[in-house]
Amino acid sequence: MFKIVIVDDDRQMQAIIRDKIKEKTDAFRDAKIQIFSSAEAFLAEAKQEEHGEEGDLFFVDIELGDGITGLEFGRILRKKYPNRGLVFLTSHKEFAMESYEIEADQYILKEQMDKRLPGILEKLMYRLGAERNQYRMLRNEDGEQKIYFREMICIHKRKMGKYAEFETFQGTFRERISLDRLLEELDSKEFFLADRSNIINFRNVQSIRDNVICLEEGHTLELNQYRIEAAKKRIEAYWRERIWNEQPTS
Secondary structure (H helix, E strand, C coil): CEEEEEECCCHHHHHHHHHHHHHHHHHHCCEEEEEECCHHHHHHHHHHCCCCCCCCEEEEECCCCCCCCHHHHHHHHHHHCCCCEEEEEECCHHHHHHHHHCCCCEEEEHHHHHHHHHHHHHHHHHHHHHHCCCEEEEEECCEEEEEEHHHEEEEECCCCCCEEEEEECCEEEEEECCHHHHHHHHCCCCEEEEECCEEEEHHHEEEEECCEEEEHHHCEEECCHHHHHHHHHHHHHHHHHHHHHHCCCC
């Protein structure tokens, strides 16, 4: 079952959002909708979830009342659940840029919800359904764990080493495989062989400073001039394509 979470402190708006989602999901696929009036209420319940299935897709009001703001909550979700969908709802256009900085999948002006929500919802449900298969079973000292592609920050292999080391939001994992074969098995435009020893995930690149690529969780990769220029072009192309594909429709 697909799980959708709505977080909005306006009860009337909660009902409007729920009804709009139900119109689409009832015809599209089975979905469970949960509603919370604050980020704190969701986080308290999620902490008690036995299997960690806290939601597949979140609709979050940017202008939540007292306590954790919508933007702060978005940052928490992106770090804690990087493989889930996130849509911001707002009454003010000026919040749009901040929502993209948090890497929200979309933002919707509430005045345009009737027009935009159904199409965005269907697109994300299809995409997240596909992403359920975008994971790899990896091992660390605690045993085997499912790690989604979104959660992989970079992968490196020491010279003459047998194991590829995955740096992820969940810690470090290892797998005995060559980087060339791994890249082929990942089969995703988000991964790039930056040099013979390192794969980076474009999704988790934060910035490039001189010849150093800065990634999430403080990871960095230093490249020579030739390779940094090649990496810059590939990173720019990835984000141009992503922004173009995900920009709001009129």
